[in-house]
Amino acid sequence: MALFLDLTDPTRGETLLTFVRAHWPIWAIVGLGFVGLYTLLPAPRRSAPIWGGLLTAAAILLAGVWLMPRDGAWPESVLFYAFSLLAVAGGILMLSQKNPVHAALAFALVVLSTCGLFLLLAAPFLMAATIIIYAGAIVVTFLFVIMLAQQAGLTSADARAREPFLASLTGFVLLGTLWIVIDRTYNVAPLLRQLDQVAQAASWGEVEQVWGTAPAKGNDKTLPALEPLRRAFPGGPVDVLEPAWSRKDLPALKRSAQALLDYHQEHGHRRGTIAVPGHDAAKRPELPAENVAGLGRSLFTHHLVAVELAGVLLLVATIGAIVIAAGRRGEGLR
Amino acid sequence: MSPVNLESYLLVGAALFVLGMVGFLTRRNMILIFLSAEMMLQGVALNLVAFARYHGDLGGQVLTLFIVTVAACEAAVALALILMLYRRRKSLDVSLWQELREPNLEPVVDDEPLPAPPPPPELPHLPVAGPKPEEQPHETSHV
Amino acid sequence: MFDVCSYLWLIPALPLLGCIATAALGPRWLRGQSHWPCILGAVGACVLSVLTLIAVPQGAVNADGAPVPYLCSYYEWFRAGDVDVSFALRADGLTAVMLVTVTFIGSLIVIYSVGYMHGDPGYPRYFAVVSLFLFSMTGLVLANNFIVLYAFWEGVGLCSYLLIGYWFSRPSAAAAARKAFLVTRLGDIGLFLGILVLWTETNSLDFDVVLGQAHTLSAEILTIACLLLFAGAVGKSAQFPLHVWLPDAMEGPSPVSALIHAATMVTAGVYLVARCMPLFGQAPDAQLVVAVIGGFTALLAALIALTQTDLKRVLAYSTISQLGYMFLALGSGVEHHRLAALAATAAIFHLVTHAFFKALLFLGAGSVMHAMGDVIDMRRFGGLRKLLPVTHWTFLCGAAALAGFPVIFSGFWSKDEILAVTWEASRGGPHAVIYFVLLVTALGTAGLTAFYTFRAYFMTFWGEQRLPEEAGHHPHDAAPVMGVPLMILAAGAVLAGIVLGPTGLFGGFLEHYWSRSELPTRLQAAEAGGHALNVPLMLISAAVALGGIGLAYVLYVRTPALVGTAARMLGGLYGWSRNKFYLDELFEALFVRPFAGLARLCKTLDQYLVDGLVDLIGQVPAFVGYVMRPFQNGLVQFYALLMALGVAGFLLATMLR
Known part of the structure; x- marks a missing residue:
């Protein structure tokens, strides 16, 4: 027990109660999201989605307010909030949709808005690649499968969630803890x-x-x-x-x-600047303007072996997928 | 200089990760489970790209590129597996696969009944127009 | 000649080499020729022993004119604190005599075994163990300190165990081996404790140091130490009350009985007491115990031997009886210096002659067994003297020697020395009366010995010819490989006494070992007066022996019908003798049953208490598994949920630190 769960350490110790009290706004926001998410998850007798939707919307809004810079709105921050809202809302939508086709489309929304965030983070190549691979290939392929498999319509399994309360609680604890870690580390x-x-x-x-x-x-x-x-x-x-x-x-x-x-x-460590606190903003290196060229240089110099391995992995996965999907002799390709 | 701080990006990444995790744990459609896992990867990728931006180091983006690659492989294999499983049970419900439980345990079944499906909509009946078509011999498909 | 130390180590090493060679090569390559390493090792050791015997009297002498023993320290075995035990060998008169006896008789018996054991499936094993025994026995008599002696002492015990249980698939042989091992072990504990007592008192383990300091020890310590050492001797030399293993040891092959359980190993106890004579000589109480035990054992074993019908058992009891004689002699070395030396000399002299004639008798019995198809019950055969002439004549020599047939046979001379020593002891001192009783007992025992020896001889070789069906149609006499050793031994049995005894050769050779160098100063110097023959005593003992032989002749050759009458007349005594005085039954009731009960109790405790606890501990994981089982419900997502819960909880706990 003394290994890592020493809750009574007198010098650095924090009880669960003081820990929650010290970060109560975070826990409140996350808790709101937890209740909303729990009510939104598919279940045979579900309350009207409006309540869950309202609760989660409130949680998202409060989080946005919590994060809002105190020194005015920039175009970039507006875009960030828009894409973030879309991404998180898409995620919640994907979880709550009974119809798997709708859920897959919600996932596509998540991917697209994440790609927007990538663009804000000066990663245009990644944005393009992600859109093509995820939204273009994976989601569409899976949509095909869903449509082929579920010609008969909705199944009962799609209307149910496995352990919705425990799962939401786990997510709630995890998100709260992660948020507090981030807050403690980067919020000066x-x-x-x-x-x-x-x-x-x-x-x-x-x-x-x-x-x-x-x-x-x-x-x-x-x-x-x-x-x-x-x-x-x-x-x-x-x-x-x-x-x-x-x-x-x-x-x-x-x-x-x-x-x-x-x-x-x-040294300009205002809240709301991009700098990691403690790093001199003036000395911080910038990403190269030529994103694709820089990526290519990095890939084929520093990460050459990894690239080759990834290629092998792709090949193996392709062969494996073919073998698995074909099944045993006489069973597949019928 | 971006006015949006790192903390916000990390938080969005964490939210995506946690939402993906909850989806992975609750949704029972195998394809949605897979998509939830992909969403967790999206959260991680967002983290990496944000760090790449704030450290001015392309390493994060390279790593994300590898994540995309691996996700593609994963998708291929997972799709094949899901197809195989679907062929066996004619369903995408992952809860149908619980043979690995302890031998003396009862299988987990859904006991809460679903609400009755809505009645099929009343479609309008069209009046018969024209002569009745001749009976054609039933053609078998050779596909 | 060579330096003694340069070849002394070879005496045990050659048999050891023979043992290793036989064990390594025998089963696979040598097979029927497995005896060669053993014979070569034994004969080589014998030659070197004779060289040693020649070299010892020519060695250096000290200021008193006593020869200094050769001490050869080859290698330090271990050192613990200030005790340093080196692997040291010692050559003096006593050792040399023992060595020659052991290796000479050992060689003859090994050669005899070639014929006797021919065709046995365990042929290589037999010769390997016999070689190992020769190694241990020579090491035992060569040892220069108590620890090395003890190590070899246990070594001969082990070989005895292996050879008694040689036919281990026979339950009786396995039981006899176990019995021998356990019973002698009882005595070994005494020996070990005795060594420890001596070590704590003198802070040394070397013979010279310990024995040289004997006069500095208090009388109580000395008595205790002597009695403990004697306990070891009692176990190994089969004295009352630990004699019960020896008759059962006859389950082993006959040459083994001859070598180990008659000629050599069982005399290790006698050797030990003789070696420690400087200690015993100063502890008259211990001496008295030795003498009484010896005399009593001699009588008891002789009485039992009277009625046994198994030829080898008769010989076994006679061995016990003769060993009792030797201890009687050793125990009689009281009162003064000279007598102690005489006593030890007499005991060793009897040891040597006994080794010859008892080995001869056992080999003869083996020869009879060989011819009779492994039948050894004297009631089932008879009148074999025409059929087995070589065996008959050699057996007669041995029997006469054992019976103490007057004038020429060796037993007469050595037994007479013992009687003379006891007579000397009964002439004065506080325990004179007891010694006189012992003398009378010994004389009576001599008569009994003569009677039972010739009873066995007459029953086997005289009377009408009877053969058991196991013997087949043409029972044959011993082949030359068995006959020649018999004849050599017979010559020794006849001549050893008269050549070595009255001429003073043996006494002169051995006596100065005790007489000057080591015997302590506390004893008064011996009065002059050399080794005189006690003629009246000799006449009495000769008469007794002849009487015993005559009685046997009358009962078993002339009028066999009288035997039944005599048995009826003796009544109860006959039954007691027949049943070995119920000693085995007594031990069974006193020791074996209680210990078996204790063992059963322990077994019950182990089965129900200890095993129960272990099973209980085993139940804990099962219970935990029972509690955790519902989590294994086969749902992948449930497993993933538990994992995620774990991660979240871990993260939270880390934050809380």
Whole structure:
């Protein structure tokens, strides 16, 4: 149990309750989506899809608001929101459709909107390839199969879901956790808020409200926010915070916090910029403008073996598909 | 410079992944199961491309390209397998295949009845027009 | 001549080599010729032993004029703390005499076996084990410290086990082998404890050191150590109460009975006590125990032998009886220095002559068995003297020697020495009366010995000729390969006594081993007065022997009808003797049954308690499986759901850390 489930670790520990409370907006949004998704999944006695639809729509909207940049709308962000909305909505639609043909079409919608996101991310070749392979080949082939197989119409199996509650719950927990990981890793806003509070603090008590009580003398307890700050501002003047904090030196601490804020201001780590926090935006390399040429160069220099292997894989898969589909002698091709 | 941050892309990728997973776990049509898996791959691909963009490294896109390749292979093999299974049971329901359970367990069956299908629509009857066609001998197909 | 150490190691090594060669090549390639490695090894060892015997008196002498034993340390076996056990060999008078006896008789018996074992399916195995036995036995007498001695001691026990159970498919042989092994093991525990006592007291395991420090030990420790060592000797040499294994050991082939269970291995106990004479000589209480046990065993075994009808069993009991004589002699070496030396010499002298005539008798019995189609019950044949002349004459020599037929036969001289020693012991000291009783017992036993020996002889070779049907139509006498060893042994049985005994050759050779160098200073020096013959005692013993022979002649040749009358007259005693004084039954009731019950109890505990626990532990996974079984419902998606749940839970747990 002590291997990785040590929930009572006094230094870094978080109980489930504090964990949920610390990130309650995320859990609320995800929970809303969970209820909506659960009501939308196909079942023999399903409530009117309108309720589920409303709930999921609300969850998506709230998530969008949560992610919305505070400093205005750019054309690119509008496009991002549009494609994202389409992708997620398409996914939900695919899950909730009883008719497999409709579900397959919803999947095509997901693929197309993902391709839009690819385009936003400067990957035009991938966009084209994905549209051709997924939407053009795979989905259409599968549609053929569905139509051939289900000439008799809908089957009862399509109107039922296997373990809808447990599956939705699993997805809910997974998505919430993933979101929190992402948020903790890339969202510097809470840290900035903390730094701001410390820099503006009038008394040591205010600091303690933010960062907890300082250690007694001789205790080697470190500043709890030190590790996230180091991660968020690599190369920044983070380490000077620690001695000031353990000495309970308020002016020094305030100076250090302000210095860190200035460092952030100077290096342009606003929320809503593309930079990974801590990386100097000016020094960050850009993708080459010639996407296809760059991809080709990369594929046939760095990944040549992998390309060859992928080719072999394709060949093997083709042969395998033929063999499997043909069946045993006399059984196939009838 | 894109004003949309990495976090948002990652979140969309995660959402697609989780939706695909839920679909994989709940849908019973084998083709939809497969498409759900493809949706999970889409989420991952979105992640990779976003990272490629933000690190300025084409490696992520190359990896996505490989994902597409493997997905194509997967599709081919999966389609063949689904065809084989369909031939055996004349159905795409994956729940028909549960022979690998413990020997003394009862098979899982759907006990909740489906609502009655809606009655077939009343089609208008057209009046007979023209003479009655002659009886033709039944032709057998040679296809 | 060569340096003794340069060839001393070859004496055990040659038989070992023979054993390895026979075992490796025998079953596949040598087959019917498997005896050659064994014979070559035995004869080679015999030649080297004779060389040793010649070299020993020519060795260096110390300040007192006593010869210094050759000590050859070849290799350090192990070292534990300050104990360092080296594989060291020792050559002195005692060792040399034992070596020559063992290897000479061993060679003859091996040659005899070629004829006797001919055509047996286990032919190579037989010779391999016999070679191994010769290796162990020579190593035993050559050992220079107690640990090496103990190792070889167990080695001869193992060979004895293997050879008694040679025909292991016969249940009686397997049981006899097991019995012999377990019973002697009881004594071996005593021996080991004795060695440990000596080691803790003297902090050494070398003979010279331990025996040299004997006078520094307290009397109690010395007595305890001696009694423990004697326990080992009791087991190995089949003394009362551990004698029960030896009669059963006759299940083995006759040459094995001759070699191991008459001539050599069973005398290892005598050798051990003789070797430790400096210890025993200073523990008169232990000596008394040795003498009483020896005398009592001699009488008991002789009484049992009176009524046995199995020829080999008669000989087996007579072996026990004669070994009892030897211990009687060893136990009589009390009171003074000179007597101890005399006693040990007498015991070893009797050991040597006994080895000759008892091997001869067993081989003769084997020859009879061979001719009679493996029938050994004396009631079923008779009057064989015309049919088997060689066997008859040689057997007669052996019987006369065993009976102590006066003047020329060897048993007379060696037995007389023992009687003389006991007589000496009964002349003074605190236990004189007991020793006198023992002397009378020994004289009576001598008469009994003469009687039962010639009873067996007359029953086998005299009377009207009777043959069992197993013998076939033309029972033949021993082939030359069996006859020649018989004749050589017969010559030895006749001459060994008179050549070595009265001439003082043997005594002179051996005595200085005990007389000067090692016997302790606590004993007063012997009064002068050399080895004098005790003529009155000799006359009495001769009369007793002749009386026994005469009685046997009257009962079994002249008027066989008297036998039944005599048996009826003796009544209960006859039945007790016939049934070996019910000792086997007593042991069965006292030890075997309780231990068998204990074993059954343990088995029950094991079956129900231990196995039950193990089964219970085995039930746990089954129960867990029962609980988890519903999850294996065959639905792929359900499995995937569990996997996804696991991943989500794991991720959550990682976040919570």
